[in-house]
Amino acid sequence: MIRSHSFRKVQGRFMEGICLLAALIAVVPLFAFLWHLVAEGASSVNPALFTHLPMPPGETGGGMLNAILGSLLVVGSATVAGIPIGIGAAVFMTEFASPSVTSALRFACDVLSGIPSIVMGLLAYQVVVVPMHHFSALSGSVALAFIMLPVVVITTQEMLYLVPHSLREAGHALGIPTWRIASSITLRAAAPGVLTGMILSVSRIAGETAPMLFTAFGNPYLSLDPKSPIATLPHMIFNYAISPYDDWHRLAWGGALILVIGILGATLLSRFILWWHQRSLNS
């Protein structure tokens, strides 16, 4: 059907307007969230939040020291376990594996990264908690390591893939063994990108709550023992958010603000590193 030019023009403008409106709506949730977070959270971030342990229900004051330290411990040990394995797998994919094996592994990682985190928590429960007979910080780290592995592999592999083949060939031409090429040439050339991937994967697991419910379990006291239950920041925010106490809601917002500053800060930092790296490559 042929319509007049002016009709098509008006129709086009109208539909383009709808697209622009959609783009506007798409950014609303982020700013609405950040607005409320800062409005509610700014007043509850004080030194006590970092230095005090939580108070019993109904009493005001207290902080989230145990949860902050717990999160650092659990996320830290997951990172120590997950990142070397992830980078190793990515190096295997780019340096050794044939193209079909690489794409099969990539497919597996894509599928893995889509598995809900609560299922990874159930897996860690069965792998670690059941044999140990009790909840533990260790099982929480295992769950987080499961979640971060595919993310580390995917980002590292993409970054290694960007390293020009001529660099590797130069190494081979000099008779350098492959492990030396991978560690001193490929990984080094891709270092900023690999670092970006690490930061992104850590920030992805730092806010995970669902798997913590039945692995790290939570703990109202200060504990740094990997074999006993431990509090983590997102889990504590969850418990406080669904509690009936106003003071706990206040603490939950304060904890949320700290967590978001950490996660968004890390995300922006990783983007900056990548941007800086690409700029230095181009110049």
Place this chain on the structure above:
Amino acid sequence: MDLPSIDKLEPAAAGMAPPAPSGTAVPDGPGPAAQSRPDPSLPVEPEKDLTAVKHEIRRGSTGHGADRMFRLATGTCAAAVAGLILVAIVFMVHGSLPAFRDHGIGAILSPEWDPTNQKYGALTFLFGTAYTSVIGMAIALPLGVLTAVALVEILPQRLAKVISLAVELLAAIPSVLLGLWGIFTLVPLVRAFEVYIYKSPLGLRNIPIFSGSPMGVGFLAAGLLLAIMALPFILSVTREVLLQVPTSQREAAYALGATRWQAISKFIIPYCWKGIFGASLLGFARVLGETMAVTMVIGNTPQIKASLFASGYTLASVIANEFTEAPSNLAISALISLGLILLLVSILLNAAARIMLIYLGRGSGGNQEAK
């Protein structure tokens, strides 16, 4: 130490020999070798030669002791990552066996869930998961696709970058914090909307999906949060797909006198609808397993109701809420079997979506021309 490395180099050199003439012909410009080949094939050729060289080098390098170790170590890492899927399936199936033995797989379709009385029907949770996911996707899909069109086709590059950064940051916000925001901001807004519908003189509350008392928590609030979480995924995948549409496709539209919107709706969207479908599958797989935010705003009542305003329960929420308070090992096993459902569905959806996107990448073949 010297001898094996020389041995190692020889096959590599042998592998390099055949492609050498075509490789050197490129910088020489119009040499005899360059004339014998059509120009467009030139950039493709070195890629093929490189893999041959790589294979030769690899074969040679297995002779090197340290290299063999390195290869074994990294290969073990890769096998561990790929094996994680199998480990997950095996453990989840093993964990659900007691439940299956006790009441059979068919019991999943019963609507009664009462662990203290050994009733483990999952129908209400399946319904809740499906309903909230559909609500979330029904909002996120059009919003994401239209936004992607605006970013790729309409807005200036700089503004588009700022908007996509903002939406990507949204993806970084943990689910539990969106749930916190949901409890204190979104739920009151939803409640106000529900009160408005309830009091509306038009009798809107007689429509089944708007029926029930206004509580705020329920399918609608959960669906809205899921839409917020699915949006970044759908947007980024759709954006990638739109960027892969060759410029010639746009030029063809304009040559026929199409307006920009006609080019978008009749030439560009139809060109990449498969990719958009893949994007929506990915988004769907993602929202199915979302736990924390949904648990915080859905009301956690196991019931099957068509109303958007009713409260419900999802597979992930019931696992999160009841796992640590399960009255028996059988109840734990039943909850693990719900997790198994989530696992299998997410694997299937992700695999299907990835395969679609891979085929799309091969089929379109317009990557060099992408904008």
